[in-house]
Amino acid sequence: MHHLAKIRRGTVLLVLVLLTAGAVSGYVLLNPRRTWEQTPTYIIDDRGQASISDNDGGLGATIAAITSNDAWNGAGAGTVIEATAGSVAGFTLGDNVPMLNFEDPTGACDGSCLAATFTGFYVTSGRGRNRTTYIVDADIVTNTAYDWTSESEPDGCSGEFFIEGVQVHEIGHALGLGHTSVAGATMYPSVAACDNGPATIAADDIAGIVDLYGSSGGGGGGGGSCTLGQPGDSCTSNSQCCSGKCRGPNGNKTCR
Structure with a gap:
């Protein structure tokens, strides 16, 4: 499980993870290296996030952010993530139905945790050079103990956390990325309150997702090369x- 956590040091947040792959610099892939075999369609909690005061609790903002060409679909690897609003009443880890829940029915994301992605669901087949590992589920949960905001919220941000940037980061984990040491990247392990920078991927993030999913030359969903x-x-x-x-x-x- 990968999660975004708050530490008591001003407004800095620290992403705490148990990674089995490390890096001195640059992007990090989850170990074992894995991808989705087909583009996943995430069901995004249609209840919205209760503390966000735009017209739908950040639902539309989240869908727009995680499927945006400013995020993973714009890296040049084609359309790597799709999303639609829907019910998460049947939320179950490992059921091969990827969901983003604006609450945390698992109770796994408490204390300083802001959001968490369950990355342990994958299957492996073949041996040696023919060995392939595919992700089959990677649900995301959100801690409701914190105040959230979105770019669509009319009153701006004051000590809140942007739902877009945090969830784009979590989707990065869901696609197979770990944490990078490159400051300013979406997958960098810390972000400040009211900083929505992670909603836009950086060169390091692009390199990581292209490493995993290849380069389409034209980019999915209108993305450029x-x-x-x-x-x-x-x-x-x-x-x-x-x-x-x-x-x-x-x-x-x-x-x-």
Whole structure:
């Protein structure tokens, strides 16, 4: 389970996770490496989030954010996430029906936890180079003990947490990404209250999702092609390449 948690240090939030893969720098993939076999359609809690005072409790804002070309669908890997409003009355972990719940019926996200993604549901087949691992479910829950806001809320933000940025981050986990050490990226493990920056993915996030899902060249849902380094372009880190692979000796690395 991956979760976003608040720590008592001003308005800083810390994402605490138990990752089995680590990185010194750049994006991190969950271990084992895994993707969805087909584009998942998330059911987004049609009750909305009770503390958000726009016209639907942040429902529309959340759907728009997680499917936006500013987020994962705009990375150049095609449409990697779809979403629709619906009932979460049948919310069940591991039932192969991915849901984003604006509450937490599991009780797993309490205390300093803001939101959590259950990433442990996947299947593996084959051996060696033919080994593939596919995600089959990755439900998301939200802690109602905190005050939330959205870009659509008319009274702005005051000590609240943007539902869009937090849920775009959680969807990143659901798609197979861990936490990065690159500051300013959506998958960076901390964010300040009233900072909706994570709703827009950065170059490091793009490199990670393209590594997992490939480059479509045209981007799904109207997304453009990857604007990072192409094969043969000089680079210094994986996050600078569309392939997510920067290889070669120091001072002479190129995208592969």
